[in-house]
Amino acid sequence: MAESAQRLGLDWTLLYLGRSRESMAFTERVEALGNRAVIRADDTDGTPTIRKILGRVRPETAIFVCGPEPLIEAVLKKLAKADQVEVHFERFSAPPIVDGRPFRIVLASSGEVIDVASDQSMLDAILAARPGTVHSCKQGFCGTCRLKVIQGEPDHRDSLLTPSERADGEILPCVSRAGQTLTVDL
Numbered sequence: 001m002a003e004s005a006q007r008l009g010l011d012w013t014l015l016y017l018g019r020s021r022e023s024m025a026f027t028e029r030v031e032a033l034g035n036r037a038v039i040r041a042d043d044t045d046g047t048p049t050i051r052k053i054l055g056r057v058r059p060e061t062a063i064f065v066c067g068p069e070p071l072i073e074a075v076l077k078k079l080a081k082a083d084q085v086e087v088h089f090e091r092f093s094a095p096p097i098v099d100g101r102p103f104r105i106v107l108a109s110s111g112e113v114i115d116v117a118s119d120q121s122m123l124d125a126i127l128a129a130r131p132g133t134v135h136s137c138k139q140g141f142c143g144t145c146r147l148k149v150i151q152g153e154p155d156h157r158d159s160l161l162t163p164s165e166r167a168d169g170e171i172l173p174c175v176s177r178a179g180q181t182l183t184v185d186l
Helices: 002-008 027-031 050-054 069-078 122-129 163-167
Strands: 014-018 037-041 061-067 085-091 103-107 113-116 147-151 181-184
Touching: 014 027, 027 037, 050 069, 061 069, 069 085, 103 122, 113 122
Parallel strands: 014 037, 061 085, 103 181
Antiparallel strands: 103 113, 147 181
């Protein structure tokens, strides 16, 4: 993205963070971008604060962040009330289950009941019972694992489904949950 932005003459900066420089990929490519790109390794530069990472963000800025959950959450929290700032993020794994409670899934096709533990995704519980269930990202943005809810109240935690898709009973079991029992078309 930075290489494209540079070719297009856009205003951009890149901050590449890592635990150690030896563990960071593409450092030569990042260095070739010049002084708009900064590489910081915790082992040599220390662990930066969120204030040092973001600095002062001007309106009409787009921030792109990927990395571990604590970094993403810190950026989202810091910029939650920022005026005219777009935040785009990508996780390396599914978001953690927060305030999870156990619930049940009923598979409409067979009547099979699957228990979902408080720290388990609905998709993982389904995969334990039906290993061939189609899925991909496990992060709530590809839609491959999409199911239809027949009965029950889903707790949508994805970033893909539109309000009308949710109203039509669609759910992404990789990240979404339920209050008690959810019957799905599977």
